[in-house]
Amino acid sequence: MAPSACPVPTFRLKRSQLKVRFCTNDSQNSRGDLVGLLRRHGFDISEGEVTAPAPAASLILKERGLRPHLLIQDGVRSEFDQIDTSNPNCVVIADAGESFSYQNMNKAFRVLMELESPVLISLGKGRYYKETSGLMLDVGAYVKALEYACGIEAEVVGKPSPEYFQSALKEMGVEAHEAIMIGDDIVGDVGGAQRCGMRALQVRTGKFRPSDERHPDVKADGYVDNLAEAVDLLLQHADK
Amino acid sequence: MAPSACPVPTFRLKRSQLKVRFCTNDSQNSRGDLVGLLRRHGFDISEGEVTAPAPAASLILKERGLRPHLLIQDGVRSEFDQIDTSNPNCVVIADAGESFSYQNMNKAFRVLMELESPVLISLGKGRYYKETSGLMLDVGAYVKALEYACGIEAEVVGKPSPEYFQSALKEMGVEAHEAIMIGDDIVGDVGGAQRCGMRALQVRTGKFRPSDERHPDVKADGYVDNLAEAVDLLLQHADK
Numbered sequence: 001m002a003p004s005a006c007p008v009p010t011f012r013l014k015r016s017q018l019k020v021r022f023c024t025n026d027s028q029n030s031r032g033d034l035v036g037l038l039r040r041h042g043f044d045i046s047e048g049e050v051t052a053p054a055p056a057a058s059l060i061l062k063e064r065g066l067r068p069h070l071l072i073q074d075g076v077r078s079e080f081d082q083i084d085t086s087n088p089n090c091v092v093i094a095d096a097g098e099s100f101s102y103q104n105m106n107k108a109f110r111v112l113m114e115l116e117s118p119v120l121i122s123l124g125k126g127r128y129y130k131e132t133s134g135l136m137l138d139v140g141a142y143v144k145a146l147e148y149a150c151g152i153e154a155e156v157v158g159k160p161s162p163e164y165f166q167s168a169l170k171e172m173g174v175e176a177h178e179a180i181m182i183g184d185d186i187v188g189d190v191g192g193a194q195r196c197g198m199r200a201l202q203v204r205t206g207k208f209r210p211s212d213e214r215h216p217d218v219k220a221d222g223y224v225d226n227l228a229e230a231v232d233l234l235l236q237h238a239d240k
Numbered sequence: 241m242a243p244s245a246c247p248v249p250t251f252r253l254k255r256s257q258l259k260v261r262f263c264t265n266d267s268q269n270s271r272g273d274l275v276g277l278l279r280r281h282g283f284d285i286s287e288g289e290v291t292a293p294a295p296a297a298s299l300i301l302k303e304r305g306l307r308p309h310l311l312i313q314d315g316v317r318s319e320f321d322q323i324d325t326s327n328p329n330c331v332v333i334a335d336a337g338e339s340f341s342y343q344n345m346n347k348a349f350r351v352l353m354e355l356e357s358p359v360l361i362s363l364g365k366g367r368y369y370k371e372t373s374g375l376m377l378d379v380g381a382y383v384k385a386l387e388y389a390c391g392i393e394a395e396v397v398g399k400p401s402p403e404y405f406q407s408a409l410k411e412m413g414v415e416a417h418e419a420i421m422i423g424d425d426i427v428g429d430v431g432g433a434q435r436c437g438m439r440a441l442q443v444r445t446g447k448f449r450p451s452d453e454r455h456p457d458v459k460a461d462g463y464v465d466n467l468a469e470a471v472d473l474l475l476q477h478a479d480k
Binding site: 102 | 339340342349353359379381382384385386388389
């Protein structure tokens with residue numbers, strides 16, 4: 001598992017006997033688009049090595065026979081191509097960006113209110129993220145709006161949900177105590193993985209803030225300046 | 241204080257020696273527009289008899305020297321005409337309807353995130369309401385979104401906030417134990433008024449649901465089929 005910075009070191013990981021998996025909370029893009037993007041940034045990665053909320057949710061929908069009303073961006077819609085969306089009996093909400101209009105929020109709300117036991121599945125619960133144009137509200141904020149209006153609690157598919165980490169471990173065929181999470185988010189990456197029984201390193205890049213090292217609830221097993229340093233550490237230990 | 245159904249009985253109240261005040265959570269319209277609407281429905285009412293969230297918030301802003309970024313509908317903007325909105329140091333959010341766009345929500349969010357101690361003032365905290373086109377998300381849902389994203393708690397101006405009921409009592413010049421709230425909302429009207437030391441009747445019209453009479457937390461001091469019955473009750477007791 002690895003964050004989204006400094007591509008080259010992951011080649012060294014993949015040349016080793018260590019198994020590598022990319023575990024993301026991106027719910028705007030299909031795995032195909034994500035992999036294309038990462039490849040253009042120099043990552044050696046295939047769709048099968050990615051754990052992402054949309055395909056994970058798609059699997060859950062199939063298993064439980066749920067027919068979603070989708071409040072998502074077009075970029076990720078292909079992940080739900082095989083899913084029956086007629087006569088919806090749940091709502092799936094992702095980072096919908098511009099599609100978080102009052103009309104679309106009301107539509108999702110009405111679907112939930114018409115259900116006897118409303119089911120709301122949220123791809124992640126991020127509070128916000130940064131784009132070049134400024135801070136943007138993330139899916140978690142809009143989930144809170146629907147939760148409050150309907151008096152329900154959403155099921156979260158994505159970090160830091162333990163089920164999500166477990167699905168990634170299962171796909172890798174390793175136990176939690178054998179795995180190390182590397183991430184830039186102290187709560188979503190580090191805290192979530194630790195609650196699952198994994199160890200976790202925080203990289204001091206991306207979302208990292210110096211105050212993370214004094215976080216009241218979460219203490220990483222180690223802090224590294226960047227992904228290269230994390231890979232060095234892993235390879236040193238793997239050699240022993 | 242009275243709900244929005246069956247106008248004629250309020251004439252009888254106003255002919256008595258009882259003081260009457262209309263206490264609303266409407267944050268879409270100015271008091272002028274509200275009074276116009278109620279008058280067209282047969283209510284004998286003037287602006288000075290209305291307690292509404294927007295003018296109440298306007299007063300708070302003045303008292304505390306706050307300069308709001310306004311996420312509101314144009315219909316209520318005139319209530320903030322006297323307020324300096326340059327270089328905002330707080331956000332005021334009302335039932336903004338169509339104006340709850342992703343762009344406008346991000347704008348309000350960014351204002352809050354740029355403040356050292358973000359102040360979010362919410363005109364009510366309604367979950368939803370019904371229009372002819374269907375259920376609509378109310379301001380409370382969007383407040384939850386901003387609260388979650390910013391990690392803050394909003395100050396609510398409106399029912400069921402005790403300060404709001406107290407401001408209405410103060411304007412009437414009566415004590416809580418001398419006043420009776422009549423409303424259709426078991427939590428917002430009845431529960432809120434009772435927490436303030438008032439007695440409260442629920443009318444079985446409007447928002448009323450039969451399950452309200454078995455509400456786990458709130459028990460009205462009485463239930464009446466409509467406003468006329470409430471007025472009968474009040475006048476009977478006033479005569480004694």
